[in-house]
Amino acid sequence: MAVPAVFRNDWSSVTVPELGAWRPRLRVSVVIPAYDCQPSLDLLLASLARQTYPEDLLEVVVVDDGSTPPLVLPPLRPAHTRVIRIDTGDWGIAHACNVGVRATSGEIVLRLDADMVVFPEHVEAHARWHHQLPYAVTLGTKRFVDIRPDRPDWPTPEQVERVGVPGLFDEARTEAHDHIEELLARTDQLRTADHLVFRAHVGATVGLRRELFEAAGGFDPALRRGSDTEFGYRLLQAGALFVPEPAARSWHLGPSNMMRDRQRMLRYTRPFTADRMPLPRWLRRAGGSGWAVPLVTVVMPVGAEPLERVRAAVDSVLSGQERDLRVLLVGDWTKLADEPRRVLDDPLLDLRLIAATYRSDPRVQLVDAAPDSPFPSPYLLRLPATTALAPWAVNRLIDEADQHQVGLVRVRLPDGERRVELWRTAALGRARWLGWPADEAGLAACVARTHGERMLTPRSAGVVDLLPVPLTQLAAGMGAPRFSAVAGAGELRWRPTSIEVTGLRSLIRAVALVARLAVHRAASRIRRRT
Helix, strand or coil: CCCCCCCCCCHHHCCCCCCCCCCCCCCEEEEEEECCCHHHHHHHHHHHCCCCCCHHHEEEEEEECCCCCCCCCCCCCCCCEEEEECCCCCCCHHHHHHHHHHCCCCCEEEEECCCEEECCCHHHHHHHHHCCCCCEEEEECCEEECCCCCCCCCCCHHHHHHHCHHHCCCHHHCEECHHHHHHHHHCCCCCCCCCCHHHHCCCCEEEEEHHHHHHHCCCCCCCCCCHHHHHHHHHHHCCCEEEEECCCCEEEECCCHHHHCHHHHHHHHHHHHHHHCCCCHHHHCCCCCCCCCCCEEEEEECCCCCHHHHHHHHHHHHCCCCCCEEEEEECCHHHCCCCCCCHHHCCCHHHHHHHHHHCCCCCEEEECCCCCCCCCCCEEEECCCCEEECCCHHHHHHHHHHHHCCCEEEEECCCCCCEEEEEEHHHHHHHHHCCCCCCHHHHHHHHHHHHCEEEECHHHHCEEECCCCCHHHHHHECCCCEEEECCCCCCEEEECCCECCCCHHHHHHHHHHHHHHHHHHHHHHHHHHC
């Protein structure tokens, strides 16, 4: 069966069966990270024992993250339930989730918190989506109950069995997950959500296919808090579709950690998540200037281009207004053996000079092949070494992509063959689930079908063609190049900001450059006044 191609996050194009009116075929592995929570775990397992999903297709793994005393299985539980105790020294919810997933084999993974009680249709409501889509992430719904195990109104597993989960609490006296409900209401239940849709992924009740879990890399065990949001971010980059499932209902016993201590939680999580998540952009407004995951990965094949042209192209990127990026220079670097040679007549001289120029730059990497995807970086910028960018160009391309929520922004150069392209990683991730077309044109068509595309002119995008610029002029430029509009030409022109003076000839060139810049600036002022 062909995989449905869903447009952006509009899940309404996918048809799922009515609850109770279909025959499941996929096994569900319920993974429950747990720590010192025997009373609530007993209630959760009792509720899982009353699911409408077939018992023979359901397995439950409780991952005991070092509880004292160790957690035990209560009498009321699903038939295929076991406890795994972590005693390796590793700890944390993220690590426990990964351990649980690795210990199970179901095609569908359902992560539940241990302080929940789920309604009878909970598992089935999640699972029906994953029978239709391999890249869906289902988000169950929960209401928070003001209750504690030491209070007399704390229910028993026998009550769960006798009364049923829906009748355990009065919904009018419970609290909704406010900020999630507001997000759902603002985005038509996520159908119109933008590239920050992953913020709806807050853990507690989340379902997905095992292959999507693995494609996104699982939870980051180094994150003690905030791992759900960070994993949601990577799920999006892997092509995920986020689906709120109101039929997957549950009671959350007591407030969440964020509800109990919001400010301290945010203060703790921000430095860790900011290092791994370029989005939302405000995460990185304070702090360092370099992060583990860049906002933009720039891929530039150097081919046989001379040092001067490549340097002008790379430096235009590195000196731009957007600093949160990494440049991958693609070349035959493995050929650069240090054998005896005539250094000035070396056939690999330019490649050697390019490598020497950038190998120590922390924002530049020398790679042998261009990656298909920059995952987990959210944007891939493909830039020919024969083009340079205005200081504002990278932000201009990103703004165009985000304003229109497209998966591809293209800038075609005058010769019609070379292109500057900004790809959205989430769109490339979605293309993988749809078969990943073998050729570039097929991939672009696939991305356009699922996310849309936009075309910009070189002038509006801040893209400059370096081919017409003499190498002597490129070699003369020192520091960050500037770009200025040429009146009536409909293009941008590369202009060096300074020139190195080493003798009479270079002094003459410098004087000529200063004169040209002065004339250009005067002409620009006159045009602005008129």
